[in-house]
Amino acid sequence: MSAFSRFTALSQTLPATVPFVGPEAIERNRGLVVKARIGANESGFGPAPSVLEAMRGAAETTWMYSDPENFELREALALHHGISRENIAVGGGIDGLLGEIARLVIEPGTPVVTSLGGYPTFNYHVNGFGGRLVTVPYAGDKEHLDGLLEAVKRENAPLVYFANPDNPMGSWWDADSVVTFARALPETTLLILDEAYGETAPEGTIPSISALIGQPNILRMRTFSKAYGLAGARIGYAIGTLGNTQAFDKIRNHFGMARISVQAALAALKDQAYLAEVIASIGASRERISRIAQSNGLLPLASATNFVTIDCGRDGTHARAIVDGLMEHGVFIRMPGVAPLNRCIRISVGPENDMALLEEALPLVLKRLA
Amino acid sequence: MSAFSRFTALSQTLPATVPFVGPEAIERNRGLVVKARIGANESGFGPAPSVLEAMRGAAETTWMYSDPENFELREALALHHGISRENIAVGGGIDGLLGEIARLVIEPGTPVVTSLGGYPTFNYHVNGFGGRLVTVPYAGDKEHLDGLLEAVKRENAPLVYFANPDNPMGSWWDADSVVTFARALPETTLLILDEAYGETAPEGTIPSISALIGQPNILRMRTFSKAYGLAGARIGYAIGTLGNTQAFDKIRNHFGMARISVQAALAALKDQAYLAEVIASIGASRERISRIAQSNGLLPLASATNFVTIDCGRDGTHARAIVDGLMEHGVFIRMPGVAPLNRCIRISVGPENDMALLEEALPLVLKRLA
Known part of the structure; x- marks a missing residue:
């Protein structure tokens, strides 16, 4: 093995693991x-044929770093959602963004609420920053909104994760229930609303962007990995207040996005x-x-x-x-x-x-x- | 602004900044x-025409996540360097790997030694984990090896960064001096030997892989961003002991690599x-x-x-x-x-x-x- 002897105490307790x-x-x-x-x-x-074409065309630009501000993609996403570019943070898939949020919120021992059996990669990041997972069993194969809210309050947790639609069960809540849940959370609890599967959900599942855009304790997560067919491109984004999207700028790897991937996402967004x-x-x-x-x-x-x-x-x-x-x-x-x-x-x-x-x-x- | 109120104390002190x-x-x-x-x-x-061809060919595989173990690329790199796959950790450019090393080693207040005016992105990551930068002035436009060693010992620093050849000055040390420096470091100090520009250095600049491979307090950093012409692909790797490469597995975003980028790196490596x-x-x-x-x-x-x-x-x-x-x-x-x-x-x-x-x-x- 022969590892370096002075990795942090936290690092030394972590297993070398892979969520999947x-x-x-x-x-x-x-x-x-x-x-x-x-x-x-x-x-x-x-992905769309138009996306494949865009990727092939962008190959020869790969000698250049991608714009660290992700200006063009954030602008296109803002237009798509009817919000401002400043409401959007781009990252290496939702997985990458989840790691960044964990880093922004979690210190050793911080309680973090999620569902028992929910997304393992979120748990991996929570553990990776020494957080303490507080889990709430599913109810009827759906994430238990009242249970999550109760756990948040009981633990005074600064972070709660909720996926709608849910992975791994495929179940979902209607938009009104989600909005009610989000608004009932203490303002001292940040909700990660993971909407990776939002595009494939029935009408009435995904709250409107405007319903939650003003709340500084909500980050909504979207991705090009699922319906858009670009899992291997690693492009996700968070929607939130300016103060929250700027928080990512404090810690992210600014030159971390693959240039072709960004072009793929732009093309995918165009081909509705x-x-x-x-x-x-x-x-x-x-x-x-x-x-x-x-x-x-x-x-x-x-x-x-x-x-x-x-x-x-x-x-x-x-x-x-x-x-x-x-x-x-x-x-x-x-x-x-x-x-x-x-x-x-x-x-x-x-x-x-x-x-x-x-x-x-x-x-x-x-x-x-x- | 309206940011979430309970980001960590460290996060709140960080500026929303970009190294470049x-x-x-x-x-x-x-x-x-x-x-x-x-x-x-x-x-x-x-990049090589053969690399562009590989990228265009790989576009249609982008619907799949890339292998989280980066097996094929690590195997190819191992063969290239005459070492074992287990001596290699792959990441999102050297920038991404630097962030991961910072996370593995730094706690608030940890002293970290680097050159005054050295790579800003390394400093960014050190600050991002609350480390305390200890800087050593260049001497004659070269990084000051004796000064770095002295600072490491004085501060009992667990981490020191040294780029050979150097950025931003373009200067370099001969391989023997680098090896002497590396071996003189306390075993409680991890050396990040950034060799991003190694391919373009004169013969005799880059120590042989075998000269330093056994030392658990050294990580050598390489990239496809410079001579290989793939900056926009974001592929870097670290060479070190098994114990050290596995440390990355504790915290990295396992599904974080862009699939086309990995294919590009494989093709680039083949076209010497x-x-x-x-x-x-x-x-x-x-x-x-x-x-x-x-x-x-x-x-x-x-x-x-x-x-x-x-x-x-x-x-x-x-x-x-x-x-x-x-x-x-x-x-x-x-x-x-x-x-x-x-x-x-x-x-x-x-x-x-x-x-x-x-x-x-x-x-x-x-x-x-x-």
């Missing part, structure tokens, strides 16, 4: 090949027609996954996201066996990590080829497990 | 257009013939810049990098006037920020078109200032 094992690692470790990559909530429908098409494809694929689940005697949960979570009716061991079994057929999926959510498996949408592989493999796996 | 103002911001703020972009030590020679060509072009461009400086009565310093630092013979105000004056002609350059280095301007190499613009503008600017 990548499909490439599974391939290497198990000697398998992924044929249907429907486990990481990426979009197999891909393609986005609408993809959202329709995602909806159809959710239906397809649900039918496959049902025809195998499993219970698909309603989803507002680009994945379907499926109740397999037993425990985490059983669900894990299905995940591992599907991988033997080249079908890469994932599952929630914590009981009782881990009675489920989680399957991302994808093109018909992926669905056909799933449809073929799932009954074989279940039969072997029976 | 980007040329795009200068264009916007001053209403000017950059015609010769030779200020940020990018490579106007660009192009790298050799570019290094020759960089050398010729350094000569060209030096001749332009001399023919204008200025003193170019010897350089082992992809830029030439030029002593303008007066003070920082004068040098600043030259930088600003060149920008009025569309020639973007930079200058060191601290006396006595700020008697200089710093001009990056570039293709002949950029050099011609510089050659035309510089005498006009100097004439107006005379």
